[in-house]
Amino acid sequence: MLDDFLVRAALASVGTAVGAGALGCFVVWRRMAYFGDAMAHAAILGVAISLGFSLSIYIGVSVIAVAVALLFLGLTGRGHSADATLGVIAHGGLALGIVAVAMMPGQRLSLESYLFGSVLTVSPTDVMVIWAGAAGIVTVLWYRWAALLMTTLSPDLAHASGFHPRREELVLTLLLALVVAVAIKVVGALLITALLIVPASAARMLVRTPEAMAVVSVVIGCVAALVGLRMAMTFDTPVGPTMVCVAVGCFACITLLRGMRRA
Template sequence: MLDDFMWRATLAGLFVALAAAPLGCFVVWRRMAYFGDATAHAAILGVALALVFNLSMFAGVLMVALTMASCVTLLSGRGYAMDTLLGVMAHSALAIGLVAVSFISGVRIDLSAYLFGDILAVGKDDLWVIGGGTLMVLTLLGWRWSALLTATLSDELAHASGIQPRREQLVLTLSLAVVVAVALKVVGVLLIAALLIIPAATARPFCRTPEMMALVAAGIAALAVTSGLKAAYLFDTPTGPTIVTLAAGFFLLSTIAMQGVRYLR
């Protein structure tokens, strides 16, 4: 029934929005946008491995996303600029994944569903996985929120407070990998980073505290998901790109509003 798949799509989108928005705040604060993009690009390689070894898609993507994030963390500061390292690893993983998928025989794969998402095809099992991943991310962020904020402000301040910055980086890495794994079905590899960054960037000018920014970003992401689903249904457009387009529209409106406020002052 129409209502069934639309309700599943809406719930899946809201789950991803609730997980991605608070995490996206840390991505914005730490200027990790390219890090998130690199982890998302590696997801296609995870899809290929899941199909080859008959694993669940979530497990394959999570494994590769964690490996990518861990490799970047280990190799950073060893003779390569971070943006160079991320660029090489992101595009290499995406290319290797696409090539690997082409060699899989006997399986018909709709690559566009993985690149741009296929939220309307979310099933009950997918919904449980997405909900579980969202709960994991929110639990991690809630547990380490204060420590993450301190480590984000300054490594020296973190050390003085008895906090290990690399441990907090690991928490963010794990959370980012889980979000990539659960968001693949909703917005796809090429749009995951946008759903992480855009709501947080939209909320930032209007919030005075980190907690408020996380809540406002979650609200903006949820509004983009619900509005995007409705617009995609009405205008017969790709759902994932439509959601991100509306999020980008909210960012544009917030930018115009802030410029207007500054002009009036």
């Protein structure tokens, strides 16, 4: 079954949508969109390092994503504003990564596939790594849900109830790094944040509880992944951006329908 490149592409896309859709809710609630962007853009530097040292892309990207988180904490701790710090990290990492890859002979083409994604070329191993990552994300969210949600609502309430909000924030940061590593081959560094933000924001309009939002966000993400893949085949467009277009389409339709019902 994994012999067919379309089947592999579909499995990889759905796996990514599941992980990103669930975690995306926390990114939206905690307003971490720009933080996710910084991680994803800097991941190109991780790609460069992986290519340079012939490492697995997943290792290079995960390491850089975690490094971004630590660098961010270090710099904002010294009084730099969060917004500007993220801008420096995001674009610094991206530019450095592009320059580094350009200096390697014969790698210019592979750079594009990591900027925009190349889900049609994923290997059976990629599919397994992506699904392992997605399963890891969903499992951690499932077991730590109460603590993570309470930390998001109010760290003080979490403390009083015996949780450790700083630990939960660290867990979220590590999960975000994992999503970036999982998604980079599917949608590419430039659009990873879209998979986190768009399905969750579309789901927000349809639900009344946090859990429902996570479930609906995963569903919308999966629909966008499969419909996007199908449309990309039909219209011969790049797969990752087409998926994001479908997700944004869902968001627009839900917004319009809600507006019409209220009017």
